[in-house]
Amino acid sequence: MEMTAPADAARSLRSAHARRSLRRRKKSAPVQQPLGLRERKKARLRQQIIETAVRLFRKHGYENTRIDDIVQILEISQPTFFRYFPSKDAVLRDVGKRGFACIVEHLKSELSSEADTAARLRRLYRALAREVEADRRLWEAVVLSGAMDPVRSPEMRGPEGVAIGLLREILAQGQRRGEITRVFPVLHLSEFMEGLYQTVVRQWAVDLTGPHKLGERVDSAVEFFLRGVQP
């Protein structure tokens, strides 16, 4: 599974980072102390690198953005960049991790709702599609670099595992309620749903089959899935 929402991910970069810093601080020091100046400066530069890179990916596309462009804007050296990220891809993987965090929020929100399985899946994927659609250029970069693809980026397997676990819980609840078939195990069903969604998004991102709305294609994929899982 490789669900994502880079628009939202990018939007929440700052707050996600703030939360993470907080967690890190909690971990290293039981008594909360403010970050040292040096650590704060490092965190700030890291954040600036991500934001600058994302801005350039959006403006010129991923392929046309060089690390050189990023360091020039920030007035830092290439070695400095490489102390924070081993490659251009690595910046996107950071965005990807936050993308997964955002998907997890959506999934949890559906799990806590009273809606039936069909309503949950329709609302979930519509929300993700909307966020992806709002940020096509960045999403294209994420697809091309495989930044959220657990097959190509093994470090994504953890965050992806959390998301797929929640999707399985939605499907398992659907089976228990008799809303979806028990012919297929939940393990297969979650793979099918994700496969359908990912295929549509990947094709859309690189526009292999002509211009079309992502929302409609995702709706169509969800409706197809719901036909397949009818009890």
Place this chain on the structure above:
Amino acid sequence: MEMTAPADAARSLRSAHARRSLRRRKKSAPVQQPLGLRERKKARLRQQIIETAVRLFRKHGYENTRIDDIVQILEISQPTFFRYFPSKDAVLRDVGKRGFACIVEHLKSELSSEADTAARLRRLYRALAREVEADRRLWEAVVLSGAMDPVRSPEMRGPEGVAIGLLREILAQGQRRGEITRVFPVLHLSEFMEGLYQTVVRQWAVDLTGPHKLGERVDSAVEFFLRGVQP
């Protein structure tokens, strides 16, 4: 769509190359003449590079095979290798192109059969899965490198387009015969079927969800698709 069968592809490397050489010869000289010694030598070395690389990918895995290993076995220099292929990936893309040629043969064979849509799809994907399963190590390399992925390797869009065109024809015939629903356009359905198959193969290749038979998972994906397209 990114259907493939590297086992078969590898097996047919020699004959595919022979056919291609023949076509090239036909094109360049209306009166058929044997290839020049120089051209024959070049074609032979190209073929040897592919075969050596594939053998090493199978034996040690793609990531653990270096261009250096390939050139040492063949007793050629690195620059010589790079005159034939710009990268390690490029060797696999050559394998991938032949993989598509092999898939196209399977699709044509189904189209010329008298079977109904369900039987055609079951037989088609079972055959592809069998060939992929017989050559997991090479297939893993194809997945990880994106060698047959039209999103990541734009030169695959042509061969992939031919294959997807034939899959659409199978689905369109199914709609005309009333064997599958008309609720979704054929364009969407071919994307769904391919998305399901690809997801299963990708997951299997990198074994993210534990050891399991590919054949069973592909059968399950095809049965799910057939439920979804019921009229």
